[in-house]
Amino acid sequence: MSPPRRKAVADLRSHRWFGRDDLRTFGHRSRAKQLGYAAEDFLGKPVIAVLNTWSEANTCHSHFRTRAEEVKRGVWQAGGFPLEMPVLSLGETYMKPSPMLYRNLLAMETEEILRSNPIDGVVLMGGCDKTVPGLLMGATSMNVPALFLPAGPMLRGCWRGQVLGSGSDAWKYWTEKRAGLLDECALREIEDGIARSPGTCMTMGTASTMAAAAEALGMSLPGASSIPAVDSAHSRLATACGRRIVEMVFEDLKPRDVLTTEAFENAVTTTMALGGSTNAVVHLVAMAGRAGARLDLHRFDALSRGTPFLANIRPSGEYLMEDFYYAGGLRGLMVRIRDLLHLDCVTASGRTLGECLDGAEVHDERVIAPRERPLGPEGGLAVLRGNLAPDGAVIKHTAMDPRLRTHSGPAVVFRDYDDLERRIDDPALDVTPDSVLVLQSAGPIGGPGMPEWGMLPLPKKLLAQGVRDMVRVSDARMSGTSYGACVLHVAPESFVGGPLALVRDGDVIELDVPERRLALRVDDAELGRRRAAWAPPAPPYARGFGALYARHVTQADTGCDFDFLQGTAPVPEPEIH
Ligand code: FES
Numbered sequence: 001m002s003p004p005r006r007k008a009v010a011d012l013r014s015h016r017w018f019g020r021d022d023l024r025t026f027g028h029r030s031r032a033k034q035l036g037y038a039a040e041d042f043l044g045k046p047v048i049a050v051l052n053t054w055s056e057a058n059t060c061h062s063h064f065r066t067r068a069e070e071v072k073r074g075v076w077q078a079g080g081f082p083l084e085m086p087v088l089s090l091g092e093t094y095m096k097p098s099p100m101l102y103r104n105l106l107a108m109e110t111e112e113i114l115r116s117n118p119i120d121g122v123v124l125m126g127g128c129d130k131t132v133p134g135l136l137m138g139a140t141s142m143n144v145p146a147l148f149l150p151a152g153p154m155l156r157g158c159w160r161g162q163v164l165g166s167g168s169d170a171w172k173y174w175t176e177k178r179a180g181l182l183d184e185c186a187l188r189e190i191e192d193g194i195a196r197s198p199g200t201c202m203t204m205g206t207a208s209t210m211a212a213a214a215e216a217l218g219m220s221l222p223g224a225s226s227i228p229a230v231d232s233a234h235s236r237l238a239t240a241c242g243r244r245i246v247e248m249v250f251e252d253l254k255p256r257d258v259l260t261t262e263a264f265e266n267a268v269t270t271t272m273a274l275g276g277s278t279n280a281v282v283h284l285v286a287m288a289g290r291a292g293a294r295l296d297l298h299r300f301d302a303l304s305r306g307t308p309f310l311a312n313i314r315p316s317g318e319y320l321m322e323d324f325y326y327a328g329g330l331r332g333l334m335v336r337i338r339d340l341l342h343l344d345c346v347t348a349s350g351r352t353l354g355e356c357l358d359g360a361e362v363h364d365e366r367v368i369a370p371r372e373r374p375l376g377p378e379g380g381l382a383v384l385r386g387n388l389a390p391d392g393a394v395i396k397h398t399a400m401d402p403r404l405r406t407h408s409g410p411a412v413v414f415r416d417y418d419d420l421e422r423r424i425d426d427p428a429l430d431v432t433p434d435s436v437l438v439l440q441s442a443g444p445i446g447g448p449g450m451p452e453w454g455m456l457p458l459p460k461k462l463l464a465q466g467v468r469d470m471v472r473v474s475d476a477r478m479s480g481t482s483y484g485a486c487v488l489h490v491a492p493e494s495f496v497g498g499p500l501a502l503v504r505d506g507d508v509i510e511l512d513v514p515e516r517r518l519a520l521r522v523d524d525a526e527l528g529r530r531r532a533a534w535a536p537p538a539p540p541y542a543r544g545f546g547a548l549y550a551r552h553v554t555q556a557d558t559g560c561d562f563d564f565l566q567g568t569a570p571v572p573e574p575e576i577h
Pocket of ligand 1: 060091092093128129166201
């Protein structure tokens with residue numbers, strides 16, 4: 001068999017900018033020289049974009065300036081010409097109402113910056129939740145060789161000798177404070193110790209989940225997603241990414257060669273074995289839509305049921321990402337579910353997934369459980385359906401009080417988050433531990449941006465009685481670091497008239513996780529009357545990006561992508577005249 005054809009320099013996209021003999025090429029070359037580069041630095045070399053989501057407003061990416069230099073070192077070593085380009089930085093901590101409002105904007109920016117510039121290949125530097133899908137969606141639509149460099153998780157948090165996990169322990173200790181069990185001084189100490197280094201949340205939140213999914217998809221180098229951000233191995237990874245992307249350009253290995261339906265199934269299966277974030281559902285469905293792969297909520301649920309839960313990481317387990325790395329990391333975990341994966345999928349490394357897993361081991365079975373003794377018989381996520389969620393809803397059933405997996409109770413309805421904040425701690429609120437808390441207007445359009453409000457706070461008076469979990473239902477998302485019996489992503493959302501909009505105080509809601517059911521026990525005739533009386537709320541934005549977003553965003557079950565960005569229609573190359 002003859003070896004695959006390698007791309008010639010004259011076939012590179014950048015050759016249209018730098019390799020011709022016309023006035024425009026003269027301008028392009030002279031401006032590269034303006035940057036201080038000699039012809040030897042850039043002529044005849046693949047141009048590699050280093051898309052950097054560094055920003056001082058993104059606390060998880062504070063090491064990215066250094067890492068970008070390390071990527072560039074690798075690009076130079078391999079004979080490429082690196083150009084670092086800043087792109088929208090979606091920092092989970094500060095952006096309101098939610099960076100999810102802007103994930104598709106980052107995807108658009110990524111696609112267009114790659115399309116309009118002389119780029120042959122790209123290293124995508126992301127990590128904080130929405131940056132991962134945003135960058136990958138844009139690169140997939142542009143379909144130039146792309147390699148994802150994850151930011152890596154931060155170090156373990158620490159307080160008075162106790163290990164602290166991002167998000168999970170913030171929720172936990174804030175609840176203790178609301179219950180009157182923790183003083184201000186202790187809370188300040190926790191604030192000092194919970195985020196000790198650069199890097200993403202070190203629990204199995206959305207960032208850890210999506211970085212793992214990117215690796216399982218084959219879009220990162222093997223082992224990349226588990227390396228802590230400040231480990232020197234992370235610097236070496238960055239340089240290896242720089243070297244590898246140059247090779248990928250010559251091999252013409254593009255995202256859609258990697259992102260097959262089987263690759264997405266690998267990502268879902270891996271996510272389930274990890275007890276990953278519910279946000280993975282929305283993002284992976286959106287990403288599959290860009291790649292032309294088949295993935296829907298049914299498939300998610302089927303894969304979840306067939307995958308044992310093995311990663312003992314908070315919020316569903318005990319340990320943190322640093323422990324996971326020392327225990328063997330994602331390759332160790334994937335070796336344990338090898339029989340459930342499509343091992344012949346090609347990865348960005350140029351090797352098959354099976355080859356990437358060869359030699360991987362587990363070093364600590366307390367962190368990565370053996371198949372014979374899984375932490376749970378099935379994956380961490382269930383897809384629910386019923387008359388309250390005709391297009392589906394999700395729940396992370398590994399991170400909830402098992403007693404509530406089958407539960408019926410009367411609804412206590414909050415029409416939006418302001419209403420919730422106003423009334424949740426009202427001593428007169430008619431609520432018991434059996435009530436089902438319902439939040440409306442928190443979906444993709446209603447939120448807007450489907451904020452992570454799905455872990456509704458529990459009423460203070462119930463906290464004081466020792467209640468720590470209740471069934472909650474909303475069209476919002478939930479942070480991957482959160483926990484509780486929270487039914488999320490109810491579709492269609494209440495803002496567009498989904499049945500969630502019709503729920504009233506006292507209606508009985510039935511949750512049955514084993515049967516995957518979410519039902520509103522109100523008869524059809526009554527629901528019909530309520531629907532006839534329902535009026536759509538005013539749109540949250542009259543102009544600007546928010547108005548564009550509201551017009552084009554799809555519902556949670558189809559990934560909340562923009563309708564005009566979905567699909568695989570080719571992206572035309574720009575004219576150069
Ligand atoms: Fe950035 Fe959690 S806030 S990953």
